[in-house]
Amino acid sequence: MDIELFVNITSRAWALPILSKLHEGIAARQAPLLAATGASRTAFSQSMDHLVKMGLVERNPGYGHPLRPEFRLTAQGIAAAAIASKIQSVPVEEGRELLRRSWTLPVLTSLYAPSHFNQIKRNLRSITDRALSQSLKAMESRQWVCRSVDQDARPPRSIYRAVNTGAVISKITAPEIRFE
CATH class of the missing domain: 1.10.10.10 (Winged helix-like DNA-binding domain superfamily/Winged helix DNA-binding domain)
Incomplete structure (x- = not known):
């Protein structure tokens, strides 16, 4: 992965936790992902929109409910999610919020x-x-x-x-x- 892409991904606080949860196999609908990450609805929505715009996550075209969308990783998103999962698996005593900072x-x-x-x-x-x-x-x-x-x-x-x-x-x- 290129450093510029990595910087862009980490510019949203909840992007890595979302990618990590998708990699772990958490149900890819909004409610389970929201509960698993612990993000606020607004922050989650902004991070998810950011990931969709970057082409790492896409709406599942086979799942048709517009109010409860289902998401899936793209090919590029799978590689990013694997890295995110490794990062999120590191035991961090009290510095988890530091990982959500942009830089x-x-x-x-x-x-x-x-x-x-x-x-x-x-x-x-x-x-x-x-x-x-x-x-x-x-x-x-x-x-x-x-x-x-x-x-x-x-x-x-x-x-x-x-x-x-x-x-x-x-x-x-x-x-x-x-x-x-």
Whole structure:
């Protein structure tokens, strides 16, 4: 999967949980998916519309009730759902909401190897300095990312690396995502 597609998927808070539940075989109608994810109706609806527009999920044409639509994964959605399921299976004590933030997963993916701030930014072309900084600080406070200073460099530069839960997630996503 391309990094831009991954960034687009993770831009909606409930997109990965929905894909994960579809991959697990939860009934693909709205009510069971809504209950399984725990999302609000509005957030769920927006995330589902986003996934449909991206071509990862489609309405089941063989299921004709307009008020209770049934959804299914497309070919591209099957691959994305497999990654989402792996991510959602990681035991996260109290940081589940951190996974629903827009830039958490793409930043962790780019931290497959220790990186400087600008290296991360180059990997994630559409991220702003502020968004990257906030994301790194949020993950650092949860001890998913460790920041150290390279004193040998002139001027000294920060090096970020994924640790603990962040490292587990990074090891899951990094082999699946292409940075090009």
